[in-house]
Amino acid sequence: xxxxxxxxxxxxxxxxxxxxxxxxxxxxxxxxxxxxxxxxxxxxxxxxxxxxxxxxxxxxxxxxxxxxxxxxxxxxxxxxxxxxxxxxxxxxxxxxxxxxxxxxxxxxxxxxxxxxxxxxxxxxxxxxxxxxxxxxxxxxxxxxxxxxxxxxxxxxxxxxxxxxxxxxxxxxxxxxxxxxxxxxxxxxxxxxxxxxxxxxxxxxxxxxxxxxxxxxxxxxxxxxxxxxxxxxxxxxxxxxxxxxxxxxxxxxx
Numbered sequence: 001x002x003x004x005x006x007x008x009x010x011x012x013x014x015x016x017x018x019x020x021x022x023x024x025x026x027x028x029x030x031x032x033x034x035x036x037x038x039x040x041x042x043x044x045x046x047x048x049x050x051x052x053x054x055x056x057x058x059x060x061x062x063x064x065x066x067x068x069x070x071x072x073x074x075x076x077x078x079x080x081x082x083x084x085x086x087x088x089x090x091x092x093x094x095x096x097x098x099x100x101x102x103x104x105x106x107x108x109x110x111x112x113x114x115x116x117x118x119x120x121x122x123x124x125x126x127x128x129x130x131x132x133x134x135x136x137x138x139x140x141x142x143x144x145x146x147x148x149x150x151x152x153x154x155x156x157x158x159x160x161x162x163x164x165x166x167x168x169x170x171x172x173x174x175x176x177x178x179x180x181x182x183x184x185x186x187x188x189x190x191x192x193x194x195x196x197x198x199x200x201x202x203x204x205x206x207x208x209x210x211x212x213x214x215x216x217x218x219x220x221x222x223x224x225x226x227x228x229x230x231x232x233x234x235x236x237x238x239x240x241x242x243x244x245x246x247x248x249x250x251x252x253x
Contacts, residue, residue: 022047022205023174028079030067037063037074039229045222047084048203050196052216052237054251055226061209062106064226065176068207069103070096083174100173106182108163110151116162117147120169129171136165139198157188164195175199177208181215193219213251217241225250 023045030038037060045051055061063074068081070093081088088096097103111119120133120143137144140161146154151162160180167175180196181189189212196219199206210216217223217237225233225240227250233240240246247253 021045022049022084024080024082025068026080026082028064028067028076028081030063030074030076030079032063032074037229038067041079041226041229041231043224043231043234045205045207047205049222050200050206050208050220051222051224052213052220052240053207053209053224053226054213054216054240056250056252057211059226060229061226062178063229065103065178065207065209068174069093069101069176071103097170100171101176102167102170102172102174103176104160104163104167104178104180106179108159110154110159110162112150112152114151115148116143116151116154119151119162120166123166123169130169131165133169136168139168140165140195155188156184157191160184160188160192161195164199172204175204175206177206177210179210180208181210181212189215213247213253214241 021044025041025043028038028041029036039060041064053061053064067074067076068088070088070091072093076089079089083099083101086099088099088101091099111122114122117133120136124130137147142158143161143165146158151159154162177196180192184192193215196206196208200219208216208220217240220237223233223235223237223240224231232250233246
């Protein structure tokens with residue numbers, strides 16, 4: 001591991017050389033009540049990057065992701081979040097979503113009583129700013145086959161497809177994926193990996209939190225590792241895959 005990629009005490013990590021920062025996170029401090037969870041997280045993301053946000057259980061990964069999306073909890077008490085020059089930290093969750101910050105949560109949040117197509121249509125704003133249904137169905141043919149089926153009756157993998165497609169149906173500038181492989185059979189995980197890989201090829205800026213660190217690192221070009229609520233590593237994903245000492249110390253793999 002090199003000095004350039006190890007970050008101590010939440011110090012900000014530089015964007016990749018030669019690339020302007022598209023998404024900037026500056027000294028975030030967030031709490032659940034009095035529990036201090038996100039402790040000075042800072043980093044920069046270039047447009048089109050796929051970033052794996054990793055760490056042991058309890059490191060603050062999902063809390064950081066929810067803070068970036070301006071979810072109601074945890075509470076952001078200090079810090080700044082900038083997306084393409086817009087101050088996301090001043091917004092509420094629905095305002096951040098309108099700006100293009102789309103969070104796909106681990107539980108997928110498929111709306112009961114609505115079909116696949118109705119879930120997608122509800123995600124679109126008027127006039128639609130994201131992908132039209134035709135494009136979504138082109139990239140997700142299984143959803144096209146099940147467009148009249150109630151969304152909550154889909155398999156786990158299909159629900160994950162629907163959750164990602166719903167984000168694409170909105171105005172999407174930054175995709176935040178929380179545990180997209182959680183609870184899925186290996187064969188379905190491979191399908192979801194293909195979808196995330198396609199998103200990467202489309203140049204959509206993505207931050208992915210995933211317990212399957214190796215799978216996330218193989219998709220990502222950047223890696224951030226959290227420990228006790230702050231960033232301890234910021235650098236190329238390949239560097240983590242190649243560094244057994246680093247993986248053992250912070251990821252236990």
